[in-house]
Amino acid sequence: MIKNRKGIGLLEVIAALGITAVVLTSLVSLSVFVLRSSLRGKLLLEGTKISNREIELVRAYRDQPEVSWQAFVGSLSGHNCGSVHCHMSPNGTEILSELVIRDGGTPQEISYGFLYEDLLGAGEIIRISVEVSWKDAGVTKSTRIYTDFTNWQQK
Amino acid sequence: MTNKGFTLIELVLVIAILGVSIGVTTDVLISVIRGYNKTQVMNEIEQQANFVSMKIEKELRSAKDITTPATSGQSGTTLVFINDDNETITYSLTGDILQRNGDAVTSSQQPSGVKVACGSPNCFELKGTTPQIVRITLVFTQASPSPLKVFQGDISIDSTIVLRSTY
Numbered sequence: 001m002i003k004n005r006k007g008i009g010l011l012e013v014i015a016a017l018g019i020t021a022v023v024l025t026s027l028v029s030l031s032v033f034v035l036r037s038s039l040r041g042k043l044l045l046e047g048t049k050i051s052n053r054e055i056e057l058v059r060a061y062r063d064q065p066e067v068s069w070q071a072f073v074g075s076l077s078g079h080n081c082g083s084v085h086c087h088m089s090p091n092g093t094e095i096l097s098e099l100v101i102r103d104g105g106t107p108q109e110i111s112y113g114f115l116y117e118d119l120l121g122a123g124e125i126i127r128i129s130v131e132v133s134w135k136d137a138g139v140t141k142s143t144r145i146y147t148d149f150t151n152w153q154q155k
Numbered sequence: 156m157t158n159k160g161f162t163l164i165e166l167v168l169v170i171a172i173l174g175v176s177i178g179v180t181t182d183v184l185i186s187v188i189r190g191y192n193k194t195q196v197m198n199e200i201e202q203q204a205n206f207v208s209m210k211i212e213k214e215l216r217s218a219k220d221i222t223t224p225a226t227s228g229q230s231g232t233t234l235v236f237i238n239d240d241n242e243t244i245t246y247s248l249t250g251d252i253l254q255r256n257g258d259a260v261t262s263s264q265q266p267s268g269v270k271v272a273c274g275s276p277n278c279f280e281l282k283g284t285t286p287q288i289v290r291i292t293l294v295f296t297q298a299s300p301s302p303l304k305v306f307q308g309d310i311s312i313d314s315t316i317v318l319r320s321t322y
Contacts, residue, residue: 053315060286060317091283092317 040136044143047132050112051145054130057088058114061095062149069151073123076116085113085131110134125150189303196297197308203269204295204310207253207260211246211291214238215316221287230280232273234289239320248278253293261295268298274311287321290314 062072079086079097086097099113112132119125129146161169215236222243223235233247246255251270253260262268274292282288296309 049313056315056317057288060319060322063319064286064322065320066322092286092288093322 036137040141043134043136043141046110047134047143048145050110050132051130051143054088054112054114055128055145055147057092058128059147059149060092061088063153068155070123073118073126076126081114081116082118083115085115087113107135119148192306193308196306197310199267200269200295200297200308200310203261204293204312207271207293208291208312208314210260212314212316214244215289216319218244218318219320221281221289221318224279224281227281227284230277232278234279246279248273263298265299269295270298271295274313282315285321287318289316289318291316
């Protein structure tokens, strides 16, 4: 009986290990990428929700019967919202000139605020841009939504 | 003339390679078709969700007063308000159907129907009283049951509405 005494060479083992390592690394990085993307998507959705709510509060503030268009624009410039981030009070009754920082100092920290821009310089078209920022793996990400307001009710 | 043909090993190898390549191609084709179907399903749900949210938002913005939920911070599956024509309008979630004054706004009938559920914390939450601010959180899923995950999907709406006449 002839016995086959040939084994696997060292080179073959190293090559096999190398291929396995490459395959495993790519699989792990792929799954990390998928998890990151899903988290990024969730945070972006949350940011969009905050922006939409803030814009609705500003729009409602403009629409109130007793606030004229001039008073609305004056309130924005009075609070220096052109250069400092402002936000609406949660009950929607006033503009406050500061950035909101939620869960400050934690990894879930989210900050938001809006800036205004007088597009024509005549107080006719006001652009409100809401910016929401959050931290994703130590990197600051943000989303910005803007809407242009006009005095369409002529008040 | 050579009489040499293919050996069994060669034949097996060719069949194996062919099998793998056919398998991969089929897989790609199936995933493309599934992706297309998923998009169709999501589009259908999104249309229904947009319709419902636009309808409620439009009515609520011009409404005069919200009676249910009554106090700030309270939430529930029913929203009652007085509209600008002084009519009492009731939106309520009964089972998985959203109703307006008892009439269904959404249909769970197949094939394009949707099921509605409350998001977190609840369907309708009163966030403030002067002005009245309502937060609406609804989740829409397709009504036709499917064992395959690719044919399932949900769209959630989370919108905040301020009643203009309650300042």
